[in-house]
Amino acid sequence: xxxxxxxxxxxxxxxxxxxxxxxxxxxxxxxxFNESKTRSKWGGFSFKWYKELIFESPDIIEALKLxxxxxxxxxxxxxxxxTLGAIGIHAAKKGYAAALIxxxxxxxxxxxxxxxxxxxxxxxxxxxxxxxxxxxxTMLIAHITFDTPYVLFSVMxxxxxxxxxxxxxxxxxxxxxxxxxxxxxxxxxxxxxVTGGLLAFTMSLDDFVISFFTSEQNNxxxxxxxxxxxxxxxxxxxLSTIMFIVILILLIIINKRSDLENIx
Amino acid sequence: xxxxxxxxPYAVWMIxxxxxxxxxVVFYAFHTTDGGITFDNIIRCFDATTMKVFLxxxxxxxxxxxxxxxxxxxxxxxxxxxxxxxxxxxxxxFILPMWMNFLLRTYATMSLLENRGIINTVLEKLGxxxxxxxxxxxxxxxxxxxxxxxxxILPIHTSLKKMDTRVIEAAQDLGANPFRVxxxxxxxxxxxxxxxxxxxxxxxxxxxxxISRLLxxxxxxxxGDMIEKQFMESHDWSFGSALSLFMMxxxxxxxxxxxxxxxNKGEGGGKW
Numbered sequence: 243x244x245x246x247x248x249x250x251x252x253x254x255x256x257x258x259x260x261x262x263x264x265x266x267x268x269x270x271x272x273x274x275f276n277e278s279k280t281r282s283k284w285g286g287f288s289f290k291w292y293k294e295l296i297f298e299s300p301d302i303i304e305a306l307k308l309x310x311x312x313x314x315x316x317x318x319x320x321x322x323x324x325t326l327g328a329i330g331i332h333a334a335k336k337g338y339a340a341a342l343i344x345x346x347x348x349x350x351x352x353x354x355x356x357x358x359x360x361x362x363x364x365x366x367x368x369x370x371x372x373x374x375x376x377x378x379x380t381m382l383i384a385h386i387t388f389d390t391p392y393v394l395f396s397v398m399x400x401x402x403x404x405x406x407x408x409x410x411x412x413x414x415x416x417x418x419x420x421x422x423x424x425x426x427x428x429x430x431x432x433x434x435x436v437t438g439g440l441l442a443f444t445m446s447l448d449d450f451v452i453s454f455f456t457s458e459q460n461n462x463x464x465x466x467x468x469x470x471x472x473x474x475x476x477x478x479x480x481l482s483t484i485m486f487i488v489i490l491i492l493l494i495i496i497n498k499r500s501d502l503e504n505i506x
Numbered sequence: 507x508x509x510x511x512x513x514x515p516y517a518v519w520m521i522x523x524x525x526x527x528x529x530x531v532v533f534y535a536f537h538t539t540d541g542g543i544t545f546d547n548i549i550r551c552f553d554a555t556t557m558k559v560f561l562x563x564x565x566x567x568x569x570x571x572x573x574x575x576x577x578x579x580x581x582x583x584x585x586x587x588x589x590x591x592x593x594x595x596x597x598x599x600f601i602l603p604m605w606m607n608f609l610l611r612t613y614a615t616m617s618l619l620e621n622r623g624i625i626n627t628v629l630e631k632l633g634x635x636x637x638x639x640x641x642x643x644x645x646x647x648x649x650x651x652x653x654x655x656x657x658x659i660l661p662i663h664t665s666l667k668k669m670d671t672r673v674i675e676a677a678q679d680l681g682a683n684p685f686r687v688x689x690x691x692x693x694x695x696x697x698x699x700x701x702x703x704x705x706x707x708x709x710x711x712x713x714x715x716x717i718s719r720l721l722x723x724x725x726x727x728x729x730g731d732m733i734e735k736q737f738m739e740s741h742d743w744s745f746g747s748a749l750s751l752f753m754m755x756x757x758x759x760x761x762x763x764x765x766x767x768x769x770n771k772g773e774g775g776g777k778w
């Protein structure tokens with residue numbers, strides 16, 4: 243009896259926290275379907291704000307294109323850089339490997355705002371010599387920089403699990419290093435690469451602070467921030483709902499692949 | 507070709523885009539706009555206005571960390587317990603928000619707390635007066651706790667799950683009551699998780715700028731807001747760089763301090 247009551251109490255506590263964590267999101271999703279513009283009145287179910295979002299908000303569509311283009315390119319490039327980096331570090335001598343691993347921790351421990359500001363200063367300086375306005379390219383460079391360590395740290399454990407002799411065997415049998423890489427190493431570490439890529443994609447879609455400083459063109463998060471400064475509007479609810487669902491789907495895929503707990 | 511050469515492009519990229527930009531921050535922090543060397547920007551980090559902002563940032567971040575610990579520890583403890591650990595999805599639900607855009611979450615909180623927001627509408631319908639919530643320190647604190655709570659739950663949960671249950675059984679067999687088992691066995695063994703939880707909450711809380719801007723209506727400038735302002739509004743990049751250096755040192759000191767308490771690397775690592 244006491245035991246059942248205890249379990250019930252603990253369940254209630256978890257429920258309370260879940261309500262706290264999810265009620266703002268739930269409210270936002272519900273309101274994105276609200277016909278009336280004010281939050282205090284329910285004007286009936288409608289897709290009005292979604293229609294407005296798609297057909298009457300060119301700036302949002304622009305931001306969406308920028309976000310997706312940066313996320314896709316940053317993912318591809320950081321997957322290549324990070325995977326090669328992990329393979330290299332795995333084979334390198336201890337001192338060199340340790341130095342590179344510490345270098346990879348640096349952007350992960352640095353506050354986002356400092357990363358953003360430092361890149362901004364450099365980009366502005368470089369722009370004085372060659373034309374590099376803060377926009378798509380600078381944002382892409384910044385995203386590759388913070389994505390790559392996540393790929394690296396997703397791939398490294400897979401390399402450690404691998405049998406080190408297979409690569410040597412391939413070489414002994416007359417394989418060129420590059421061929422041995424694509425035929426022997428890559429297939430073995432593929433799960434790590436895919437997880438790293440998905441993580442990089444999610445981080446990139448999600449980023450606000452670093453993009454804010456490195457680009458003058460808005461991505462979706464920057465747009466939400468700019469809109470929020472002016473006050474709440476229902477079409478932003480619609481946008482948020484779509485973004486929430488996309489991220490949710492991505493996370494479910496990542497979570498299916500590996501425990502979120504291990505990579506976070 | 508040696509296999510370690512594969513890391514070449516990665517090494518070049520990281521040096522070019524993490525080390526080199528930091529040199530710019532240091533350069534700007536010690537230079538005036540016309541290129542002369544100066545310590546004024548560093549000295550300005552310690553004047554009364556900046557100190558006020560700094561103390562407010564640390565105070566709010568500490569309060570947020572405390573609240574997250576008080577709310578999160580029991581949650582992690584319950585989720586790791588025998589009765590609840592079988593519901594895998596339940597745990598996923600708790601850490602999912604961690605991966606969701608923090609601006610969206612803050613935006614959602616705004617619509618709850620606003621003067622004509624959900625809470626006030628409900629209060630009015632029930633016949634109460636409206637409460638002014640947005641633009642108060644409490645709103646900023648709520649936004650922070652709401653955003654960072656999952657970052658506390660995750661590492662504590664991990665360390666509780668990794669715990670050798672036989673130690674707890676041994677304590678019970680030797681006659682310790684549940685409270686004593688918790689205080690003398692479970693709690694001390696979960697310290698690494700608590701430490702990395704504190705890091706994962708305190709660091710983003712002390713460096714944030716968007717949350718305070720949106721929920722505090724700009725009334726509560728934090729260190730992050732101050733840096734943002736130097737770069738985006740007042741265009742005082744030198745002072746902004748000095749503040750960034752100041753923030754980096756603050757972060758490194760707190761990481762060092764936390765590592766002293768628990769020298770083993772905390773689990774859960776994550777962004778911090």
